[in-house]
Amino acid sequence: MRDFANLLDRLVLTPSRNGKIRLLTDHFQAVSDPDRGYALAALTGGLDFPAVKPAMLRSLIGERMDEVLFSYSYDYVGDLAETISLVWPTTLAEETPPPLSEIVETLSRLGRAKAPSVMADLLDRLDPSARFALIKLATGGLRIGVSSRLAKQALATFGDKDISEIEELWHGLEPPYELLFAWLEGKAQKPVSTAKALFRPVMLAHPVGDGELSKLDPADYVAEWKWDGIRVQAVCEDGVQRLYSRTGDDISGAFPDLLSSFEAEMTLDGELLVGNPDTRTGTFSDLQQRLNRKTVSKKMLGEYPVFLRCYDLLQAEGEDLRGLPFIQRRAALQERISGLSQDRFDLSPLVDFTNWEDLDAKRRAPPHPVIEGVMLKRRDSSYVPGRPKGPWFKWKRDPxxxxxxxxxxxxxxxxxxxxxxxxxxxxxxxxxxxxxxxxxxxxxxxxxxxxxxxxxxxxxxxxxxxxxxxxxxxxxxxxxxxxxxxxxxxxxxxxxxxxxxxxxxxxxxxxxxxxxxxxxxxxxxxxxxxx
Structure with missing residues (x-):
């Protein structure tokens, strides 16, 4: 636990992305299994302790200090975990606190009835830094400037691998990731995932820079509208359906209506939108009603139905299409889209243009308010993970x-x-x-x-x-x-x-x-x- 607490303290105080990556790689190098794997799980949202809630922690501190004084302290500090860790009554903290793995196992077994006494005992045994780490770990609210993808980038740096390899494996792995670390350290073969419907790292676009279009031939590119939803990947494999965000987070639980209509064996890249493809495309505010939910009520499903406006086809019937030119993938997508539910899936239309001035005029006055610009894609571009310079550009409306x-x-x-x-x-x-x-x-x-x-x-x-x-x-x-x-x-x-x-x-x-x-x-x- 001491190593994890020190890691969090240093991450909070390190603003730069590269600095955070160095801290993470040093941690993975210095800390042994399974503690480093549980630290990774905590940083990437892979741990869940439903018995520990912020309200319960507020109740515990309310039993130990004046509520008004705590309120003033919380107002000044601005973070619940930091406030409780600092004002918790001082006790004789253990010189060697329990390892992170022991605390994770303890929290995993907790029920609601015993959670207050167990948490109070742990907080009594820890110093302020470790208390802060414990509360962040238990509540899942780290908020220390480390995204799941940044943690995966640190893994890639640690093992001298491409991040796309780790992203494709990720959803078939379980904490504490001992096989993953063994592979990254060269002690074992690359893990073979038996999980179905895994995520494929997405291809991203560069913003159009000043004067950049003058260097490009319009005939080499196709254009399509850039819709204001969220970029997602829908995967169906052997009857298993998953929906992923662009960063590889599994968001399937929030969109059962879309996945229940997705039975064809393929991987689709597209924009998730609210409404119906033929009659209505809702705003991003409409879509926000469905985001960040583990479950969705029938009322919500009825008021805010979703559909996928498809951009690309990455895999079909077990065949990887990512190496094909965009025009060929587009043709394959157009051929297969008719076999999907017309209420839940449609094909993103292309934008006809003769030159950059023509496209600029259309970009500035799109045909629908939920369009925020255009995308430019080279006709011959393969689907490459990351943000390669040249194949794809995004040209958004002026703010x-x-x-x-x-x-x-x-x-x-x-x-x-x-x-x-x-x-x-x-x-x-x-x-x-x-x-x-x-x-x-x-x-x-x-x-x-x-x-x-x-x-x-x-x-x-x-x-x-x-x-x-x-x-x-x-x-x-x-x-x-x-x-x-x-x-x-x-x-x-x-x-x-x-x-x-x-x-x-x-x-x-x-x-x-x-x-x-x-x-x-x-x-x-x-x-x-x-x-």
Whole structure:
């Protein structure tokens, strides 16, 4: 446990991607099985301890210190695990805490009835750093800036392998991954997975750069619309169906309606969307109702049905097609798509164009509001994992821009836990002589570290109310911080008072120079909506 705690502490304090990879590879080198495998499982979401919940931990600390004092402490720190680990009553921590594998096995056997006493005993035996690691491990809420794919990249670096090899094996492996580590260290053959419907690493596109198209021949490329859903991979093999995100996460449980209609032996690459291919393509806000769920109610299935707009065919009847040119894979996909459920699967249409200017005009005025640009694919391109330069490009619509006023700020997590870094902003509505601000979105990136410090100071100096970790900021016609907000799209929303929901909002500029009264009105946003 000591090694795992030290790893988490250092990962939290290491901002760079390469630095995190070095920490992970050093950990895999220094720590033996099975502890390094359980650390990997914790980082990639491979462990689940349903008996331990944040509410139970709050109850435990509530028995040991004043609730108001804890509330103030949590408000200042901004992270539940860090707060509890620091304020837990000091005891004589063991010089050598239990190994990570022993703690994982203990948590795995826990039932709801015994969980509070077992967790309290473990917290008593650990020092603050190890308590933090224990709570993060038990609740699954690591939030330390390490994605599942970054952990897999560290494995690839550790074993001098291509990450695509690890991604193709991943869903056939189980913690603590001893066979995987033996292969990476050259002590055993590559594991042979007997699991069905495994993930194939996806091919990604580069954004079109300034002047880049002038170097390309339009005749070498085909174009298709870039739909605003989520990129997924649907796999059916020997009667086993799986749906994966672009990063290889298994999201099958959230979309049983799609998979129950998928019986053909193939691997499809496409865009997951809400609606029906023939009659309606819903917004990303609609799709969000279905995301990040382990199970889905009948009502949800009825209100937000999903379908797959297919881009590519990677495998069919056991034959790997990824080495074929795109045009041949496209023809094979077009031939087979008619055999699938027409309510759940359709073919992404190609966009006819004669030159780049023609395509640019179509990109700027697409035929559907859920289109966010175009994709360019070389006719002869094979399907290569990763983001190779040249075969595929994405050419998105220019972002929308508005000026909004900062309304609320919330503490961040990890290295931002001491700063107010999550911002809710609004625009003016109502009569011109008595307008009010209505929230229209939230953003937590787009600014530099120096700008973060400036906004944090502004929030502290202009707080008018506190709601736990959230502060309400002074925002009036003659006083307020104006933020220039860039976003990718806008949808109607009955869940928001403003009636609109932004897609990918981020702060593009701090408008210290602009009076709050000159920020945009809600009408400027609603005029962007397309019926």
């Amino acid at each position: 929308f821009i508005i000026d909004a006023v900062l309304l609320y700020a919330q503490r961040g997590h990890g290295k931002r836990s001491s700063y107010y870094s999550d911002y809710t902003f609004g625009v003016w509505t109502g009569p011109e002589d008595a307008p009010e601000l209505v929230p229209v979105g939230k953003a937590y990136f787009g600014f530099t570290d120096e700008e973060l410090k400036q906004i944090d100071k502004y929030v502290r100096d202009n707080t008018i109310e506190r709601f736990g970790p959230v502060r309400s900021v002074r925002a009036e016609r003659d006083h307020g911080l104006v933020l220039e907000i860039a976003f990718e799209g806008l949808n109607r929303s009955t869940r928001h008072k403003s009636g609109v929901a932004m897609r990918f909002p981020r702060i593009s500029r701090l408008r210290w120079d602009k009076p709050a009264a000159e920020a945009d009105r809600l009408e400027a946003l609603t005029s962007m909506l397309e019926d």
